[in-house]
Amino acid sequence: xxxxxxxxxxxxxxxxxxxxxxxxxxxxxxxxxxxxxxxxxxxxxxxxxxxxxxxxxxxxxxxxxxxxxxxxxxxxxxxxxxxxxxxxxxxxxxxxxxxxxxxxxxxxxxxxxxxxxxxxxxxxxxxxxxxxxxxxxxxxxxxxxxxxxxxxxxxxxxxxxxxxxxxxxxxxxxxxxxxxxxxxxxxxxxxxxxxxxxxxxxxxxxxxxxxxxxxxxxxxxxxxxxxxx
Ligand SMILES: Nc1ncnc2c1ncn2[C@@H]1O[C@H](COP(=O)(O)OP(=O)(O)OP(=O)(O)O)[C@@H](O)[C@H]1O
Ligand SMILES: [Mg+2]
Numbered sequence: 001x002x003x004x005x006x007x008x009x010x011x012x013x014x015x016x017x018x019x020x021x022x023x024x025x026x027x028x029x030x031x032x033x034x035x036x037x038x039x040x041x042x043x044x045x046x047x048x049x050x051x052x053x054x055x056x057x058x059x060x061x062x063x064x065x066x067x068x069x070x071x072x073x074x075x076x077x078x079x080x081x082x083x084x085x086x087x088x089x090x091x092x093x094x095x096x097x098x099x100x101x102x103x104x105x106x107x108x109x110x111x112x113x114x115x116x117x118x119x120x121x122x123x124x125x126x127x128x129x130x131x132x133x134x135x136x137x138x139x140x141x142x143x144x145x146x147x148x149x150x151x152x153x154x155x156x157x158x159x160x161x162x163x164x165x166x167x168x169x170x171x172x173x174x175x176x177x178x179x180x181x182x183x184x185x186x187x188x189x190x191x192x193x194x195x196x197x198x199x200x201x202x203x204x205x206x207x208x209x210x211x212x213x214x215x216x217x218x219x220x221x222x223x224x225x226x227x228x229x
Contacts, residue, residue: 003068004164004195005030005053010062012048022048024218026062030197032163035190037206038199040215046199047092049215050166053197054089066164084113088160092168092199094153096141102128102152103137110159127155131181146173154182158189165189167198171205183208 005028012023022045030036038046051057052064055071064071066086096105106124111117128137131151141149150173157165171179183205186196197213200206214221 002032003029004032004034004066006063006065006068008063008065010052010064011060012045012052012057013060021218023052023215023220026218026220028213028220028222030195032195033190033193034195035186035210036195036197037209037212038197038215039201039206039212040199042201044215045218046215047168050089050168050197050199053164054087054166055083056089085160086163088157088162088165090150090153090157090165090167090170092172094141094149096149096152096156098141101138101140102133102144102148105141105152106155106159109156113160124155124159127159128152130185131155132178147175147178150174151178151182154185158185161192161194163195165194165196165198167196169199169201171200171202179205 007026007028010023010026011021013019013021026049038049040046048057052059055075058072058075066074097108100108103121103124106128107120110120110123115123125137128134128151131154133148133151133155136144136148139148141152144152150170154167154170157167171182174182179202186198189196198205198209206212212223214223
């Protein structure tokens, strides 16, 4: 089958004063081109789950496979390459580079993968314009609103045409019109077989996915995108 992600018996615990088990024995398969919403109460482990899929953190136990290859093996050889070229994450806190303008934040992502400068600038301007930021290209993050910063972070994740996009509450600070624009971009990418997993607390947005994954008490449950959980 055409699975981009296979998660097998995944556990994640954190150890502070005592051990807390966040993800407990999760097994899920995600097919190429799936548009998946990720739900769960605050603190249930959505960001933790996305960080594991982005290879930013390691499982306590269990395996994650990306295109049939175990993450543990990928991390040992060329983690940066796979992450840079094939997987993009939009962080819950957008993590823009504060000394770079909106345009530079997006441009650098593409340029650093070896695309030529003029073409990187052209493509970055286009995507920022598509996201309604034509007149904000030269603004630094501190001079942008929360929603504008979030759109720059989204442009930065999309610009490299990754196979997998992990979006952690990507529309959290956006109004309805902008959320719809982002969702339409998701649909456009899905038509090109990009796989997208987005965490959200917005049920309306969650219901527009192909299906929903809900993290409840450390377990994951799959349900149809068109029905309520
Ligand atoms: N590095 C860490 N060390 C210890 N505990 C952590 C760490 N990272 C996350 N946690 C804990 O794990 C739990 C899950 O956190 P996570 O950020 O994944 O939740 P979430 O579902 O994304 O919540 P939200 O909807 O509020 O964003 C929380 O209780 C959090 O305090
Ligand atoms: Mg979170």
